């Protein structure tokens with residue numbers, strides 16, 4: 528899961544390590560090399576065009592640390608002397624120029640991974656802020672610094688809006704009604720069946736209500752899941768009013784002491800005004816306790832855009848990303864919560880009823896950074 532993105536994040540760590548290693552002060556007895564490095568990177572502001580003069584000035588700077596500080600000082604950049612001092616006291620200084628190329632590459636890598644633009648920018652800003660001007664004890668390697676910065680930056684966008692789903696079920700007035708929205712074929716019906724099992728594993732009973740009165744064969748499809756799981760299915764004939772079906776589901780749950788009503792809706796394109804209006808009606812009439820938007824992780828930015836559109840039609844409380852098992856990019860998983868302000872609550876990880884996992888931002892970040 529998300530292997531492509533993991534590789535890209537790991538490359539960023541290596542890039543920063545490489546670029547900071549090249550301007551760390553050289554070990555004792557090798558000052559001339561350190562100085563010639565900084566000369567090459569243009570830090571000796573007044574260096575003459577004459578190569579011989581540059582070499583002479585390099586030698587005299589190497590001989591006198593204080594002179595080196597003034598000669599190398601250029602604005603806010605730490606001088607070679609400051610860096611040498613930091614090195615001697617066991618600290619590392621990261622400079623803007625160390626991050627410039629790796630951050631550019633990271634931005635490209637995130638965009639290639641289908642991370643939404645504003646999310647990629649937010650991640651870069653956090654990494655830059657966390658790392659720039661930071662000086663830490665040298666026991667922390669540059670790699671650890673990068674990892675801490677990436678960890679914070681990713682968690683900042685991924686964990687937006689998280690809440691305790693199970694607690695909401697436990698504390699909500701019964702029956703708790705959950706309506707599922709999304710486009711066709713992304714795995715809504717399968718997700719409802721999986722969640723019914725997930726709830727049963729935690730001691731909550733549920734009834735399925737098929738609000739997809741639009742598509743021929745929808746009753747049979749969800750009916751198969753209901754039969755296999757031994758759940759009651761509430762359905763009306765094709766063409767019926769979806770809000771009425773879910774309402775019947777709620778009445779059935781009340782009469783039979785069922786904890787949760789799981790209401791399916793017809794898959795619809797977010798561009799279809801009629802069907803989106805129908806969704807607004809379900810929202811108004813049924814007034815569900817939660818509306819969950821379901822989409823495929825593999826859909827990347829399309830999933831992010833659809834989440835925004837569905838949220839606008841019938842406000843969502845969270846998202847379920849299916850087919851995460853088939854997704855290498857991770858773009859939707861990283862972007863949806865930050866863009867919509869609503870959390871990802873579950874990941875679908877396969878076709879079996881048990882293939883659903885509560886979305887855990889910390890665990891995902893650890894896994895992306897290779898710390899599972």
Ligand SMILES: Nc1nc2c(ncn2[C@@H]2O[C@H](COP(=O)(O)OP(=O)(O)OP(=O)(O)O)[C@@H](O)[C@H]2O)c(=O)[nH]1
Pocket residue numbers: 710711712713714715716717718793794848849850851852853874875876877878882
């Ligand atoms: N690999 C994988 N496949 C999944 C996952 N979730 C659902 N699927 C598969 O995706 C396909 C579509 O799932 P459905 O549940 O029929 O999709 P839907 O959104 O209800 O479709 P409509 O009823 O047409 O709107 C099925 O073959 C599911 O088995 C998942 O997490 N991983």
